[in-house]
Amino acid sequence: MANGRPSGSDGSDGNDGHDDGGRRGGLGGGSLLTHLLTRGLVLAIVVGIGYLTRPLWHGLVYSVLYSPGAAVFGGGAALAAVVLWLLPPGVLGDGGGGASRARRRMDGLEDSDNPIGLLLGMDGAAGRKLRLFVGVLGVLVVVAFLVGVPAGALEQRTLAQSTVADATELDEFPEANPDNPRVVPRMVADVTTRGSxxxxxxxxxxxxxxxxxxxxxxxxxxxxxxxxxxxxxxxxxxxxxxxxxxxxxxxxxxxxxxxxxxxxxxxxxxxxxxxxxxxxxxxxxxxxxxxxxxxxxxxxxxxxxxxxxxxxxxxxxxxxxxxxxxxxxxxxxxxxxxxxxxxxxxxxxxxYPTTLTRAEMDAMGYRNGIVNQLPVVGAHEDEVEVARLPADADNTQPFVIDLEGERMSYVTAMEPYGADTRGLDEVWFADAETGEYTYFGTGDDTLTGPERAMGIARSADSRTNWGQNFVITEPVPVTVDGDLWWHLKVTPTDFTDVTRNVFVNADTGSAVEIRDDDAVREFIRGTVTEEDLGPIDGEDGDETDDVDAIYYVLVTDDNGEVIERIPVEPGQETIIVEPDDERAAGNETATG
Structure with missing residues (x-):
């Protein structure tokens, strides 16, 4: 000591750093037991609260148990957190002392320079544990990615191959139940039911x-x-x-x-x-x-x-x-x-879960292996994908329909892989009660898919103001006498009614229109044929599509409804429209 001051430069005795470091660098037997009991009690309380509220963490826990990537990251993070929580402070190094503090200052790790430690009010040991935990998380992220990517591809491959192995191929489409057609789309049901x-x-x-x-x-x-x-x-x-x-x-x-x-x-x-x-x-x-x-x-x-x-x-x-x-x-x-x-x-x-059916159908692109479906090196041999639906379809696959014998089925239309393919390649049926799969392959035939069917229905009826007053919605596949038809509904844009049903033949592309519920049943039953119903476009069976028109004159009433549609053929320079009454006067409109 000089002039009454400690010999250490910071005003402490020269041995204080060593003695303090010894006291803080480790715990005695009694102190260690107290530490473990205290930390164990806190951990038990947290686990108990987690158990009582376990439904809130169900998704996280389930993923850790059954997802390889989540198991690595979530399980590793939980294990690291528990170990670091129970670890005595001195195990990670000296928690104090002049020499240790000097080293931390040289390394830039002094608590006063550690914003995380300051923010959380942590002492030196807690700060070191936090930095170690963050480092462990970084490693776990990399490992989880390396494990999760191949595991995800293998999941798709195994799911697709097991689905195909248990499926039965059909020689013809199963018949639909004519007593249970899907006439009312979800949106119409929601609007009309909530309003009732x-x-x-x-x-x-x-x-x-x-x-x-x-x-x-x-x-x-x-x-x-x-x-x-x-x-x-x-x-x-x-x-x-x-x-x-x-x-x-x-x-x-x-x-x-x-x-x-x-x-x-x-x-x-x-x-x-x-x-x-x-x-x-x-x-x-x-x-x-x-x-x-x-x-x-x-x-x-x-x-x-x-x-x-x-x-x-x-x-x-x-x-x-x-x-x-x-x-x-x-x-x-x-x-x-x-x-x-x-x-x-x-x-x-x-x-049977519809979400599981959707997952099994989404995995079908992997049925010929992982490499086959890769974007650059894959051959894409016999690769299929779930047929895409337009945004205005108001439907998602799988479609739920009723087959003969009141057997509900989930139906998924599959198209060949490729950005420009819209024809059907296969149609898969999952029994909604047993989950058993059957499928029909189109072979060399090209069948119309749901997106194209909606376009055919719109183009077959050019009188309707599509998109502004009416929309075609909810394409659903039905089978009539062994042929696949797309059953679509025409509804007002406010979804308050179904004005008519349109059936589009997936093989020929022909379309028929039905406005009566009983007639829908008769058509699916096969007692009313396409010829009986006549063309979708034209009044009283007139084949207006046979007219070589360059444009049409539409005569509308006060409500904007078309009451007459007059074709103008090439070379026909003048056409005179004489309204039947004063209300129709001035409502003539020419369309190209």
């Missing part, structure tokens, strides 16, 4: 397809609480179904009974929360199928699980795991596929 009911504390949920007790197909809705307060306190009121097979005399039925666990209810009162707490290691990606049985409402949720494959590299594939049937009283039955098929309440309903 009145609930003050409830609203209709997302529409889906179910079978009614009389065997017909219907759009179904959950009558769920509306508004935050009601979602917290009120219950789902039941289900509502509206017939999709006809526009005339369409029936809307409500089966009202409070659900203990339902749609639109929050937290532990919701169906989703209770599904995940009762079977955590499954996914519920499909919307509920809402239906009635013996006058009582029910909901069914298809379940999907993933299976691990260890060769040639670890990867997983989704598979069907049955479903969960929710009763209004809160009973939840978790059923295997066989149990669901044998359940009396579920008789005739859709059991």
């Amino acid at each position: 009911v009145s609930y003050r504390q409830h609203r209709l949920g997302t529409s889906d397809i179910a079978r009614t007790e009389d065997g017909s197909l219907a759009w179904s809705y959950a009558i769920q609480p509306d508004g935050f307060r009601n979602q917290l306190l009120e219950n789902q009121r039941g289900v509502l179904v509206t017939d999709m097979t006809r526009m005339d005399d369409r029936q809307i039925r409500a089966y009202e009974e409070d659900f203990t666990y339902g749609e639109g209810m929050l937290f532990q009162r919701s169906a989703d929360w209770n599904l995940k707490t009762t079977d955590y290691f499954a996914r519920y990606d499909d919307d509920a199928v809402e239906f009635s049985h013996e006058g009582r409402p029910y909901m069914y949720y298809p379940k999907t699980v993933h299976e691990w494959h260890l060769t040639p590299l670890p990867h997983t594939t989704p598979t069907w795991d049955g479903g969960a049937l929710i009763h209004p009283d809160g009973t939840i039955e978790h059923l295997t596929p066989a149990e669901a098929a044998d359940n009396e309440v579920l008789d005739g309903q859709r059991l």
Whole structure:
């Protein structure tokens, strides 16, 4: 000591740094035990809270368990966080002392220069743990990418090859059920149904397809609480179904009974929360199928699980795991596929997940291997892809239709790989009850796809003001006498009605128009033929397409409806239109 001051330059005794470093660089036996117990208690509390709120983390946990890339990143990050949390401070180096502090200053790592440490109020040990954790995360990101990319490709390949191996090829298209045509599109059903009911504390949920007790197909809705307060306190009121097979005399039925666990209810009162707490290691990606049985409402949720494959590299594939049937009283039955098929309440309903069907069809491009579908080196031999639909189609694949014998099926139209291909290559059918696949290959024939069918329907009726007053929507495949037809609907742009149905032959491209519900059934049944119905364009069977017109004169009424369409042929220099009455005068319009 000199002049009463410590010999150290910072005013401390020369041995203080060493002694302090010894005290802070490690923990004694009692202190180590206290540290581990304290940290372990905090970790247990966090795990307990996580368990009680486990439905909130279901997607993250499931991904870590069944996704190779997520398992590497999420599992590695969780393990690193736990280890660093329990690790005593001194294990990572001296937490204090003059020499250690001097080294940190030289390395630019002093806490006062560490903005993260300052922001979080961390001491030196916590700062070092944080920097180490960030470094581990960086490594895990790279490893997860290297693992996830090949695992994703292998998942697609395995899924496609297993789907093809279990599928049966058909010699002809399966016949559609003429008693259950899809006449009412989803948008029309949503608009007209919501406009026909009145609930003050409830609203209709997302529409889906179910079978009614009389065997017909219907759009179904959950009558769920509306508004935050009601979602917290009120219950789902039941289900509502509206017939999709006809526009005339369409029936809307409500089966009202409070659900203990339902749609639109929050937290532990919701169906989703209770599904995940009762079977955590499954996914519920499909919307509920809402239906009635013996006058009582029910909901069914298809379940999907993933299976691990260890060769040639670890990867997983989704598979069907049955479903969960929710009763209004809160009973939840978790059923295997066989149990669901044998359940009396579920008789005739859709059991197989549509999301799994979509995943299996999206993977079909990999059925000839991974290399075959690569953009640069792939040969693209026999490669197919799901047929594209225009944005205004108001539909997505797979299409849900009813086949003969009241067997619902998911239908997916596949087209050859390529940006300029729109013809059909294959049509796949998945049994909605068993998940069994069948498919029809077109061979050398070229069949019209849904996008082209919509164009044919529009061009066949040039009198309609497409896009402004009317739209063609929801192409759905149906089979009539072994031929594939696209069933389309013409609706006003406000989706308040279905003005007519249009059928386009996928083989010949011919189109017919039907305005009557019963006639739609007769056409699908085959008792009314294309010749009986006549051409789609022209009045009273006049073949206006045979006229070599350079433009048409359209005579409209006060409402803008076309009352006459007069062709003007080449060389015809003058045409005189004489209105039948004063109201029609001045409404003549020439179109090219």
